[in-house]
Amino acid sequence: MLLCYSLFFVLCAWATGGCDLLPDGVLHIECRDRYVMIAVKLSFTGPEPRFEAVDRTGVHSITGQYAAKCGYSVSVVNHVELRASYFSCHTDINDDKVFKFNFNLIVNVEGKEVSYALDKTCSPSLPWSPREVTCETNYMEVSVRSELTCPSGTRIDDWSTLKPVYSAVTSDWQVMFQMAEEQLPPMNLSVARRRGYLFDLTEGRLIFRAPYGQPDSYSTEVNGVPVEVVHATVFSRQSWFVIMVDLVTACSMHQGSYDDDGYMTWALPEALYTNTDDTKISIGLSGELMEQPVAEQIGYAVEKHNATVHISIPYNAEGGYRVSFVADGLYELYIFNLYLAQTLLDEDRVETVIRFHRTLVTRPLPRTLFTENQTVLEEQMFTVYLGDVPEDVELAAVHVNGQELTNASSQYITKVVQPNNTHGYTLKVPFDDPVVIQEFSKEDAAMQHTLDINYTLTVVDGNEPYYHTMSVMALTDASPPVFDATCSDSGISFKLDHQPSDYLWAISIGSDELTSELATQRGYIMSNDSQSLLLTVPLYTDGYEYKDITLKGFFGTFEIVVRHRATSEVQTSTVKTCLFTSTELIMCSTDGVMTVVADLTLAVPSGGTPARTNLGDKHCGPKEVDGTRALFSFPLNSCGSKVKLGKENVTYQNEIFYHKEYVGTNEFASEDGATERVIMQCIYPLAGLHRLFSKYKFESDTDGVGIIIHTAPPTPGLLNPTIGPTTGLQTTRAPSRQTTQTQSTATFLSNVRYIKVAKHHNPASSLRKGAETSSQIKMAIEV
Structure with a gap:
């Protein structure tokens, strides 16, 4: 597939520097509730893909601080994803109902950058609430309806805010930031923009956006949950009255926690904003929202403790990601692009919707593979299963007793796919395979077959190998030796390769044990060293049986008997019959x-x-x-x-x-x-x-x-x-x-x-x- 993608983009580059179409699966553009999402698979060589926003003023690279200021968020989890707010800087907005986006996608193909023009037009699927807050991964954004009714009452705190505003002598629009314990002096909006803030006014909404970590924001804890707050008041003094809009954004900065039961938990204070008890939560992953009852039916948990909402996500939740890596062992991370919407009503029944985008990552969790010895002695074969291998981990090599199995894909190894997004490998090695260590165990009076297995696994697109080792052993009855026999014109030859258990057996011709003295006495030719026994029995020597004698020839049969040395019981025999000819x-x-x-x-x-x-x-x-x-x-x-x-x-x-x-x-x-x-x-x-x-x-x-x-x-x-x-x-x-x-x-x-x-x-x-x-x-x- 990578070759196909690369070739496609090379052809695009040769043509016009851009393409009208991309292969299926490479690019995905989708309109969501309050943003447009562009996903690009990591199928290209070289640096990661990047984006540019395009409008009438030119081309603007979406990177770093500029992305946070202008309402863009770029993340890399299994793919490159761009999320652009409907109120992002270079969006063409029509009556807060139609939002047009234009981007350039820049990819690197074989060292050459190739640009692809993208465009998308979106309309919100849900009507705008009076106040909407977005807590993105790199910025906070609040938009309010530009026409609001006056609140039912005025609090004392409102007057304390109004005094410095009223004392300002200018009629230009200004902003004043409030810290946790103090109010900062007002500043012109132009100054605020240079400090990284964004203020914008559409036909029906006022938008304020601030990157995280601004000097005028502050961090606090609410019910033990870390929260970042930016409280801005925008105002203009017109003669004897003041126009003032209170813009406040408060986002939970909880990083998530995990437990040994397979859940990732994220927390947010229930009352970041003034609200009644009429609160509704929708939750999901990767931009897909579910109502709370539906989410709970498929394994999510939503619980309230001390005015704090705890969202628990199962590790195997659809839409999550897991990533394997090797670092002195095999580890895995679970990554969740959490998307949560919290709907609040204040005492005036004015609705506030807060949307959270959070990337939650577990700590590195050891990934344990298991091996199971499934050997059945009657099959005379080792059967070993390596299981629970993650889908992004592949078997690279298998070494058995120090020797690499070069035909691991067919003769020895079979891949087994499991329904839980894992797979395994079944290793089969016959007991008599040359790679098996075979020794005679005197303690057990049996043959001991041993496999020391070293699996070499690698993470897809990874470099570091992971080694998983195990040893298996099987005991089988020590088999009596069996001779190889061949015919010649002058007799029959028998060969026996020595085994460690040879001392258990006595080899005899008839009832007489075969010794060098017996061989000499009968005219046999025998050689016996540490590797093998070779016995040549000339024709007409003792021990032959002859049948079917004719003038054309006769059959001569010679038998070697193997007896158990302790009991003298016959265990096996090697009988060889050959056709001979003789004049007399x-x-x-x-x-x-x-x-x-x-x-x-x-x-x-x-x-x-x-x-x-x-x-x-x-x-x-x-x-x-x-x-x-x-x-x-x-x-x-x-x-x-x-x-x-x-x-x-x-x-x-x-x-x-x-x-x-x-x-x-x-x-x-x-x-x-x-x-x-x-x-x-x-x-x-x-x-x-x-x-x-x-x-x-x-x-x-x-x-x-x-x-x-x-x-x-x-x-x-x-x-x-x-x-x-x-x-x-x-x-x-x-x-x-x-x-x-x-x-x-x-x-x-x-x-x-x-x-x-x-x-x-x-x-x-x-x-x-x-x-x-x-x-x-x-x-x-x-x-």
Whole structure:
């Protein structure tokens, strides 16, 4: 808006130095009961706007003492306001009924003065009373009807006033001022005018005006209320009679008082002038008058105490102003342009109307803003409300824990407008926002989130900032840590950023706590510093679970468990499943199933296909094949498996055969060109198989260790050959557990022990028949 106003006046200046129109809201001219009012908003840069009065004699600047002498009053409260009495110096008056005003408004636009011509014609809305007194902010004015009837009686005091008047030898009009205790010598009106007084005569009224603080005025107290009085008697001696007019103005100079209940009170003596009890008061702000009952209905109070009238105005009265400012704190002033009319009747029923214009200002009152912590823990977010912010105060910045919120208007801060001409701001910051200070409270065994908030506020058009601070804190349960997990071709990596509450939790793989010793034992790669824990789990190491095994690949899953250190209860876990590929693998499960993906490149003759392979039992063929590989999955005690019992382990062994035709009952002839045999073994700790020979169902406490052996084929004609391995694939043993049915996948080894296989015994068959003693086992297995 300021740009619009400024641009408008610049265009005016370029044109003719004046304008016929002004933008709406910039200028307001209005005729009131006894004056014209011009209001100009403070929307211009540079010095405040000023006024000039214009008449036939020229242009007259309305400033200072000249304004008080000539009936002008200029005030600055939220806007610049000029009040000009209908009897002001340069007004064109016609029969006391039509008053024409001409002014120049001078504004400063970008360092250049621009003049605008104003004019207004007014007619009083109320008839003139015989005597009217105006107590303006900078002058006193009284006007009386020029034709008055004689009073009903003459007092002794009137004769004492008349004596010096009668003794004056001149017939010119003179004035004599009376002080509280003495009468001053008469002086010519021309002399009085030079001393700052104004005397004027219209067609029907005599006007006398005096600025406050003249040497011939005096101050007194009436019922404890300060009053300024100017008592002038204008007279002229004509032969043996005297024409004399008594002009007296008395104005309450009460500055107003205020209380903690939200009221501004102004007082005036009830009997500044002789009157009866028939007194009427109208009151309002900014020139708008209301009858006393109406004013009292909307919160005003009018009371009489010891012949003194007390007018109480509520701080929130419509038409008042409040102004904020910063001075070692946030303060506010309430400003009221009081307008009051008091109507009196004297003993002759002659009416006197006294109009008061007073600017009442409270002392600086501290303005208290309030903050409310509206945080709801379930939302995991701070919600803080700053309220009761005056309408002329705006939020300039917000700092949280020393960091400025750069997106205060949208992401963090929301402005809330209230119906009582105030507003507020809602601050929302998530608990996990980087600006929040997060510490673990050992005393509360919880995470402590803290915000130290510093609001920076400024008054509109002000320079000094005001800082309002507060701190909020929230406690939340210490959350168990959660790992970030990523897949790679060779395994899975887990990362954990350390938190102050980490000491509450134990991290484990299965039932074993993760330590550097465990990582080394199992082949994990672990680094742990003050910032984070990084664990890389290579494929085929202990702890993996494998599913959906095909020749195209398989899914490997690794789980990290977080337990409460004090109770060992599982709090959370991080499970990561990745897709892997492998040329060969072997798995030996706890429930007695061997799963093998074998490379048969050298075990199948040239031109042959892996589809024509089988295990020791000719009915056990592959479940899936491609050009060079075959997938077998079968129970350990089936498909012609052979069993070897050692002191600490039991070994299940089978072999992949390629056949073209039958040679004997359970034997196949290999095709010419096969250069190796493929033997698979699953080795289980004997201690974990304590139920093996008492139940038909295979059940192991641990996964077995699987081995795939690629060897040269046996020499024809030899029985019980000794097998020398060329390459081997072996699985590692998984962590000990009772009920988890897990499959382990393989790692490559370079050395495998020689194994002697009994040619005419079938250990799986013996197991199926329910062998229950070690001697029976030894009959089926060659030790």
